[in-house]
Amino acid sequence: MSTNGINHLKRSISEGSPTEIVDDNDENQEQQGRQRSRAACAPCRQRKRKCDGRTPCGTCVRYEYNCEYISSKRAIYMPNGDVAQEPPATAPVGDTLPNIIQLQAHPLTAPGARFHHRGILDPNKTRYVRANSAIAFPRILGMDLESESIPRLHSFAWHLGIRREPPEPLAEITSLLTWADMQHLARAYFKFVKPEFGLLEEPDFMEQASARFAQPQNENDFDAVVLGVAALGSFFSPNPHPAEESFVYRAARVLDQKGMVRSPTSNNVSGWILRTIYLRLMSRPHSAWLASSIAMHQVEACGLHKEMQTIAVVYPAAPTGDHKLAKQRRRLFWITRALNIILSFEYGRSRVTFDVVTTKRFAPDSGGFGHQFVELAELLPNDLVDKEREPDPPAALSTALTKLEEMKSGSSFINLLKADLAFAIYRRLWLMSLTDAKDRAESVINLGKAALSASETFLESRVPWWNVVASPFQFLCTLLAIGTPKSLAHVSDVMNLLHRIGQLYDTHMVREAYNQATALVMMSRKRKERELEALTSLPQRPPFDDDHPSAASVTMMEAPSIDWSSMDLPFEWDVFLNPNLVMSSQQGQSAVDAAFGGQLGF
Numbered sequence: 001m002s003t004n005g006i007n008h009l010k011r012s013i014s015e016g017s018p019t020e021i022v023d024d025n026d027e028n029q030e031q032q033g034r035q036r037s038r039a040a041c042a043p044c045r046q047r048k049r050k051c052d053g054r055t056p057c058g059t060c061v062r063y064e065y066n067c068e069y070i071s072s073k074r075a076i077y078m079p080n081g082d083v084a085q086e087p088p089a090t091a092p093v094g095d096t097l098p099n100i101i102q103l104q105a106h107p108l109t110a111p112g113a114r115f116h117h118r119g120i121l122d123p124n125k126t127r128y129v130r131a132n133s134a135i136a137f138p139r140i141l142g143m144d145l146e147s148e149s150i151p152r153l154h155s156f157a158w159h160l161g162i163r164r165e166p167p168e169p170l171a172e173i174t175s176l177l178t179w180a181d182m183q184h185l186a187r188a189y190f191k192f193v194k195p196e197f198g199l200l201e202e203p204d205f206m207e208q209a210s211a212r213f214a215q216p217q218n219e220n221d222f223d224a225v226v227l228g229v230a231a232l233g234s235f236f237s238p239n240p241h242p243a244e245e246s247f248v249y250r251a252a253r254v255l256d257q258k259g260m261v262r263s264p265t266s267n268n269v270s271g272w273i274l275r276t277i278y279l280r281l282m283s284r285p286h287s288a289w290l291a292s293s294i295a296m297h298q299v300e301a302c303g304l305h306k307e308m309q310t311i312a313v314v315y316p317a318a319p320t321g322d323h324k325l326a327k328q329r330r331r332l333f334w335i336t337r338a339l340n341i342i343l344s345f346e347y348g349r350s351r352v353t354f355d356v357v358t359t360k361r362f363a364p365d366s367g368g369f370g371h372q373f374v375e376l377a378e379l380l381p382n383d384l385v386d387k388e389r390e391p392d393p394p395a396a397l398s399t400a401l402t403k404l405e406e407m408k409s410g411s412s413f414i415n416l417l418k419a420d421l422a423f424a425i426y427r428r429l430w431l432m433s434l435t436d437a438k439d440r441a442e443s444v445i446n447l448g449k450a451a452l453s454a455s456e457t458f459l460e461s462r463v464p465w466w467n468v469v470a471s472p473f474q475f476l477c478t479l480l481a482i483g484t485p486k487s488l489a490h491v492s493d494v495m496n497l498l499h500r501i502g503q504l505y506d507t508h509m510v511r512e513a514y515n516q517a518t519a520l521v522m523m524s525r526k527r528k529e530r531e532l533e534a535l536t537s538l539p540q541r542p543p544f545d546d547d548h549p550s551a552a553s554v555t556m557m558e559a560p561s562i563d564w565s566s567m568d569l570p571f572e573w574d575v576f577l578n579p580n581l582v583m584s585s586q587q588g589q590s591a592v593d594a595a596f597g598g599q600l601g602f
Contacts, residue, residue, distance in 0.1 A: 041067045047146070172216040173223050176243050176250060177230060179213045185233030185241060192236040192463060196413045198362070198370020199273055199335055205229065221258040221267040227251035228274025235281060236463065251275060264301045269332045272298055276339055281466050285347045292340040296352035304333040310358045330362040335370065338377035342417070345380050346424050353382070369411040376417055379403050383428075394429060394436045401425045405443050412454035416467040419451030423474040430481055441482045445490065448475040452497055459501060469505070472497050473513050480524045491521060 040051035043065040051057045056067030142150040177185075186209070190202045209226055231247040234240045241247070255271050258264075272295035280288040303311055308326065344351040364371040381396040404418050404425075426444045430437040451471040458468045476494045479487045495517060502514045 039069060041069050043067060045070075049146075172218075173220075173226060174213060174216040176227070176246055177241065179210070181241060182209060182213065182226065182230060185230045185237065188233035188237045189229045193232050193277065195368045196370070196411060197273075197277070197335055197373055198331060198365055198368050199270065200225070200229070219254055219257070221254065221265050221271075224251045224254040224258065224271030225267050225274065227254070228271050228278065231278050232274060232281075235278065238462070248275075248278060264298045266302060266304070266328060266332055269295060269298050269302060269304065269336060273332070273336055273339065276343070280343065281464070285343075289340075289343045289347050289349050292336070292343050293352050295336045296340045299333055299336050300354060304329050304336075305354050305357045305359050307358045307360065327362060330359050331370070333357075333359045334362060334374045338374045341377040341380055342421070345383070346420060348383075350384065351382065369409060369414050372407070372409050372411065372414050373417070375407070376404075376414070376421060379407075380421065394432050397425045397428055397432075398436065398440055401440055401443055405447060412457045413465055413467075415454040416451050416458075416465065416471045419447045419454075419471050420467055420474065422447040423471075423478050426478055426481075438482075441484070441487065444478055445482070445487060448478065449490065451475060452493060455497060455501075459497075459504060462504070464505070469498070469501050469510055469513055472501070473517055476517050477520065480520055483524070488524075495521065 039053060041055075041057050041060060043049075044051035044057060044059050049059050051059060055069070056065075059065070060067035138151040138156055139153055183206075186202075186206065190200075194200060194202070205225070208222060209229075212220060212222055212226060227247045228251050230241070231244055231251065234244040234247065251271060252275065255268060255275065258268055272291060276288055276291040276295055279291050299305055308329075341351050343349075361374065362371065379400045381393070381400055401422060404422055407418065409415055409418070422444050426437060426440065429440060448471075451467075452475070455468050455472055458465055472494050476491065476498070479491055479494065498514045498517055502510045
């Protein structure tokens with residue numbers, strides 16, 4: 001549809017759907033023969049615009065005003081000349097979802113209206129911005145000027161344009177793998193990865209992938225998803241694909257070209273999620289955290305943090321009755337958010353946050369644990385604490401630890417994540433307050449013991465999740481930090497498991513982890529030996545004999561006999577018990593004598 005055609009479209013509210021497209025020409029044909037409306041809404045009266053009497057009227061729909069009728073009743077002129085009263089036409093309650101007109105408390109262009117936090121979405125380019133954006137203001141200004149040709153949502157005058165954008169490279173996805181390879185790798189992905197995170201539906205993915213391999217020319221934003229699934233499937237496959245690294249590099253190029261240079265799509269978000277998971281499995285912490293942060297910014301760019309009904313959708317309107325689309329948007333948002341929160345909390349970096357989130361949680365899948373992955377992230381408090389909202393950070397951390405301990409899951413991966421987050425909480429408590437950390441030591445130990453069992457399960461089945469070695473290592477550090485006989489009793493089990501992991505996965509990372517764990521145990525042992533040496537260095541002297549009468553007469557004086565009932569003076573308890581009272585021996589003697597009225601005789 002051309003831009004001129006788009007400008008002649010207006011949104012209309014119907015009982016069937018919150019928003020739909022109506023062509024100006026069709027509407028004019030429908031309005032032929034109709035008389036002028038007997039009543040006008042408040043915005044049309046204020047602006048002296050023609051009102052069609054509908055609720056909302058066409059003018060308010062076009063310029064996104066809040067259509068309201070001042071009078072509670074409207075006059076209807078009957079054929080016989082009588083005047084009947086009719087309440088204003090309103091949409092039946094419960095017939096439709098909340099639409100953009102109902103959600104606008106103030107029109108965009110009303111004087112003094114606080115609309116800067118509201119969003120605008122271009123569904124064609126999947127581009128979301130706030131109303132205060134530089135690229136949105138020309139359109140809003142055109143609405144305010146009540147122009148017949150409202151500017152489109154576009155980055156006018158963003159730069160001088162003296163260089164053209166980099167051209168898209170020509171490459172076919174079949175140059176990296178065959179359709180048979182893709183089917184094999186996809187089976188591994190949907191067996192090991194999808195149940196834990198809930199990303200992608202297998203029938204939908206295989207249908208789109210099949211169509212992509214049937215027409216492999218050029219690059220497509222879906223290639224990032226295909227190659228991400230292939231890379232993760234190869235990682236978890238007993239026989240990795242020889243082009244696994246090429247999958248990762250090509251996917252990164254597609255993400256950079258399609259989502260960073262051009263308009264992002266839901267496929268870009270999915271691709272960044274897959275890339276984040278893969279980087280967490282094989283790369284440095286910074287890489288995974290940065291990828292998760294980029295994924296969150298892509299989420300905002302697509303407007304996935306908002307329900308479609310809460311966005312001021314620009315022309316052309318997006319389909320609001322598409323439940324499949326709504327489910328996909330919710331799943332992408334919450335999975336991306338959970339990844340960013342968990343990685344940030346574990347790595348000690350800032351998470352990406354949004355001011356207002358209206359996207360609903362997605363429903364649990366049968367046999368999947370993606371909803372629990374999201375639930376884990378939502379339990380964690382933000383490290384950047386607002387003291388007005390959370391005056392007691394240790395208490396918030398302790399509450400999160402309690403909820404982690406209470407959460408039950410049938411997934412070994414989720415149990416490992418629970419332990420990882422429990423160790424992260426304990427590290428914060430340990431740095432804040434030794435008292436709070438000691439009080440929750442038992443809960444952390446219980447979650448750590450469950451993580452050892454989960455790690456052994458993955459070790460036996462050779463499923464190489466990152467926390468197979470990460471959880472036992474962090475558990476060891478936590479046990480040594482607690483430093484009690486009860487915690488140190490589990491060190492042997494952890495070291496035995498780390499040794500078994502090193503035998504199966506003979507890599508630099510695992511060897512390094514085991515060697516560092518051994519060094520930490522030796523450090524702890526030497527410290528305990530120094531403490532024991534300090535205690536055993538005390539001189540061996542026989543104890544005093546308290547039963548010998550001569551010793552008692554030498555060391556103790558007979559306590560004076562005091563008649564407490566005869567004492568009429570008030571006792572100065574505040575002087576006697578005040579721990580902060582500092583005074584000289586002479587002052588102390590005077591205070592005690594005054595308290596006892598001189599009867600002690602010291």
